Amino acid sequence: xxxRIAGRISPDIVFEFDGRPIHAAPGDTVASALLAAGETIxxxxxxxxxxxxxxxxxxxxxxxxxxxxxxxDRQACLTPARDKMQVRKQRGFDATASS
Amino acid sequence: MTHYDVAIVGAGPAGMSSAxxxxxxxxxxxxxDDQPAPGGQxxxxxxxxxxxxxxxxxxxxxxxxxxxxxxRSSSTTYIPNATVWNVSRDLTLxxxxxxxxxxxxxxxxxxxxxxxxxxxxxxxxxxxxVMTVGALQILLKAHxxxxxxxxxxxxxxxxxxxxxxxxxAGAKPSxxxxxxxxxxxxxxxxxxxxxxxxxxxxxxxxxxMRSVKAxxxxxxxxxxxxxxxxxxxxxxVSFEIRGRMHRLPAETVALHQGIVPNQQITRLLHCDHRxxxxxxxxxxxxxxxxxxxxxxxxxxxxxxxxxxxxxxxxQGRLAALRILEKASAVQNTATSELLAEIEKEISIRPFxxxxxxxxxxxxxxxxNTIVCRCEEITAGEVRASLASGVPGPNQIKxxxxxxxxxxxxxxxxxxxxxxxxxxxxxxxxxxxxYRIRAPLKPLRLTELAxxxxxxxxxxPVKQELQK
Numbered sequence: 001x002x003x004r005i006a007g008r009i010s011p012d013i014v015f016e017f018d019g020r021p022i023h024a025a026p027g028d029t030v031a032s033a034l035l036a037a038g039e040t041i042x043x044x045x046x047x048x049x050x051x052x053x054x055x056x057x058x059x060x061x062x063x064x065x066x067x068x069x070x071x072x073d074r075q076a077c078l079t080p081a082r083d084k085m086q087v088r089k090q091r092g093f094d095a096t097a098s099s
Numbered sequence: 100m101t102h103y104d105v106a107i108v109g110a111g112p113a114g115m116s117s118a119x120x121x122x123x124x125x126x127x128x129x130x131x132d133d134q135p136a137p138g139g140q141x142x143x144x145x146x147x148x149x150x151x152x153x154x155x156x157x158x159x160x161x162x163x164x165x166x167x168x169x170x171r172s173s174s175t176t177y178i179p180n181a182t183v184w185n186v187s188r189d190l191t192l193x194x195x196x197x198x199x200x201x202x203x204x205x206x207x208x209x210x211x212x213x214x215x216x217x218x219x220x221x222x223x224x225x226x227x228x229v230m231t232v233g234a235l236q237i238l239l240k241a242h243x244x245x246x247x248x249x250x251x252x253x254x255x256x257x258x259x260x261x262x263x264x265x266x267x268a269g270a271k272p273s274x275x276x277x278x279x280x281x282x283x284x285x286x287x288x289x290x291x292x293x294x295x296x297x298x299x300x301x302x303x304x305x306x307x308m309r310s311v312k313a314x315x316x317x318x319x320x321x322x323x324x325x326x327x328x329x330x331x332x333x334x335x336v337s338f339e340i341r342g343r344m345h346r347l348p349a350e351t352v353a354l355h356q357g358i359v360p361n362q363q364i365t366r367l368l369h370c371d372h373r374x375x376x377x378x379x380x381x382x383x384x385x386x387x388x389x390x391x392x393x394x395x396x397x398x399x400x401x402x403x404x405x406x407x408x409x410x411x412x413x414q415g416r417l418a419a420l421r422i423l424e425k426a427s428a429v430q431n432t433a434t435s436e437l438l439a440e441i442e443k444e445i446s447i448r449p450f451x452x453x454x455x456x457x458x459x460x461x462x463x464x465x466x467n468t469i470v471c472r473c474e475e476i477t478a479g480e481v482r483a484s485l486a487s488g489v490p491g492p493n494q495i496k497x498x499x500x501x502x503x504x505x506x507x508x509x510x511x512x513x514x515x516x517x518x519x520x521x522x523x524x525x526x527x528x529x530x531x532x533y534r535i536r537a538p539l540k541p542l543r544l545t546e547l548a549x550x551x552x553x554x555x556x557x558x559p560v561k562q563e564l565q566k
Contacts, residue, residue: 001350005268006152006243025242027147032242040227040332047475051331053227055472055510057234058140059133059182060215060361062473062505062541063225073505073541078133078180 002035009036015085024081031057031064031076034087042066042076043090065090103129103176105422106192106205108183108364111139112163112408113400114211115170116415122173124423129203131181131194137167139213140233141408144241155268156240159303159408166412185537186364188393193550195542200550207395207422210365211415214358214401217380217457218514219253220464223327224354225472232355236261245270250336250349252325254279255357255455259307266314274317274347276338278356278458281321287454297447319345323460327352356457359513360402366535368393374528377452378405379462380513381532387438388421389414397422410444413437462517470518471511473504478518485522491530492516505541508533 009023016022017034024033031054034042041051042064054064057077064076067088076087105121107114110132121128138145142163153161170177178196185193191204216231223229232251238244245265249272251258262272291297312318322338322345329335337346359380362372371384371392382404389397397418400411417437424431464470466479476499484498492515495501501515502508508515512533520527 002238002244002246003270004243005155005245005270006149027144028242032238032244035238036242036244042227045473045475050225050475051227052225053332054230055234056216056231057237058215060506060509065505073543080135 001038004036013081013083015081015083015087017087018089022081022087028081029077030066030068030074030079030081030085030087033081034076041089044092046092049092100191100202100204101129103127103203103205104426105129105207105209105419106131106190106203107209107211108132108186108192109139109211109213109400109402110134110137110170110177110179111141111211111213111400112166112412113213113402113415113418114139114209115166116412117209117211117399117419118175118177118415119169119173120416120419121422122175126423126426128173128175129205130175130177131183131192132177132179133182135179137170137177137179138163140237141411142167143237148240152240152243155264157264160240163408182540183364184539184542186368186539188368188396190395193537195546198543198546198549200542200546202550206426207397209389209397209399209415209418209422210402211398211400211411212361212364212402213411214405215361215509216354217356217359217461218470218510218512219354219356219457219461220468220470220478220511220514221325221327221354221461222465222468223329223333225469225475226327226329226333227331228329228333228350229327229352229354232257232261232353233358235351235353236264239264239268246351248273248349249351249353250274250276250347251353251355252276252278252322252336253355254458255355256304256307256451257358258353258355259304259311261353262311262316263307266310266316271314272316273349274319274336275311276319276322276325276336276347278322278325278460279320279455280458283454283456287450290449290453292446292450294443294446296444297450300447300451323458325460356461357455358401358405360404361509362402362532363507363509363535363539365391365396365398365402366532367537367539368396370396370398372532374526375404377449377456379457379517381516381527388434389418390421395422406441406445406448410441413441413444417441462514463521464514464518470514471499471501471504473506473510474500476501476511481515481518482522485519491519492533493531495519496533502533507535507539507541 007025013024055061068074104126145163325338365383372381399414464478
């Protein structure tokens with residue numbers, strides 16, 4: 001579990017993660033806001049369906065892939081958190097069949 | 100397609116320094132970076148860091164403020180949030196930004212794409228809750244986020260730095276589990292050179308270690324057989340020291356075995372690479388100014404071989420000065436001064452490389468350990484394919500799909516070369532590395548279809564300032 005030592009969550013940035021409201025701070029990415037909210041599982045893998053979460057936080061490992069506003073394979077660590085985003089866990093077997 | 104005198108990839112110390120130099124000389128410079136603000140990973144979010152965070156992260160981080168400010172005030176065309184997905188040998192380049200692709204061309208290209216964490220295959224390293232030490236530091240730098248009760252596992256100065264920063268921030272790690280054999284200390288000592296930069300690095304390192312020990316963080320030295328346990332997320336770290344088993348409960352585990360050059364662009368361009376035994380990684384071959392085997396393509400910073408932020412900034416300047424020198428046919432005395440300065444600054448590296456050489460376990464993981472995280476391929480499967488006569492990484496890739504997932508081999512490439520070399524009794528140099536192809540990052544068809552004209556920000560640099 002991560003906690004904030006700087007930056008406050010803003011009432012202006014609230015997005016949904018599988019239906020759960022997530023409050024973000026200015027400057028947050030989808031990944032940092034989710035981690036701060038205690039979420040560690042972001043997706044399941046396409047091969048075995050095992051759970052995965054952020055690993056590198058710098059855009060190179062692609063472990064933090066989520067679905068944002070209906071678009072799959074979005075890197076949560078590179079995507080700024082925005083108000084009213086609909087974020088969903090990326091289910092592994094959907095990923096290969098998605099647009 | 101917009102043309103620039105020099106295009107630069109990466110807004111860390113190397114990229115920013117070269118952009119400043121190029122634009123000051125009155126040449127046009129374009130800098131593309133995939134992050135929202137300049138600084139690279141080392142000075143990540145430096146513009147938004149206030150006094151208390153600067154205090155936690157220390158003076159080496161704070162130093163980036165000046166460089167970023169200088170870069171911001173330069174006439175460089177700076178495009179953040181831009182993911183470079185193709186570079187050609189004629190120095191044209193394609194990137195995507197907010198769902199649209201663009202193309203540009205340049206007379207010279209400086210690749211300053213920095214380093215990534217070395218792959219650290221071990222049992223359980225794919226579990227949620229397991230991150231790299233770099234990732235935890237990024238969360239602290241960029242978002243002011245701290246994890247409590249972290250177990251730091253592996254080897255390298257970054258472990259001690261992060262531990263010291265966490266202690267200062269009030270989140271003492273629950274333990275450090277160092278995987279380097281104690282013999283490394285004895286092997287490394289003779290490589291120590293005593294000059295001012297080396298002495299200063301050493302002093303910093305010892306102070307970090309002292310602060311960690313003073314805070315009462317348990318330090319386990321010489322750990323072997325490290326495994327992360329858990330069913331759907333990390334629950335504990337287990338390891339063995341001199342035959343005694345240890346098990347530490349942990350929700351967050353941070354792994355580190357040093358950093359290695361991010362070689363995607365130089366590989367894509369078929370630049371010559373060599374194996375560095377001391378860094379245990381491939382490095383792009385370049386002359387002393389950073390020019391690679393592809394004419395007018397330069398490499399600067401950690402992407403050329405790990406040297407740290409100060410060296411990166413100097414290498415960025417050096418590559419820029421060399422390009423200017425060639426363009427104007429006037430020799431610049433500053434280049435020889437920089438070369439001498441870099442030489443001094445890197446004199447600590449042989450000691451650090453010997454000391455923090457990745458452990459044998461990481462280089463030759465157990466059969467059931469996942470090597471390719473994306474496709475979930477184990478070391479055992481890799482060895483089985485080698486046993487059946489498959490000669491190297493590219494054939495293993497065709498057969499097993501290693502390196503074909505979204506990370507495109509960034510987190511298994513080096514591990515695979517090491518495993519294949521070990522298994523075949525060859526050197527990693529002769530076994531080689533994956534061939535890297537465009538797109539460098541997964542691309543949507545719509546991003547390709549929306550290939551727009553080159554994007555030119557209305558006012559260079561400043562309009563991108565973060566509020």
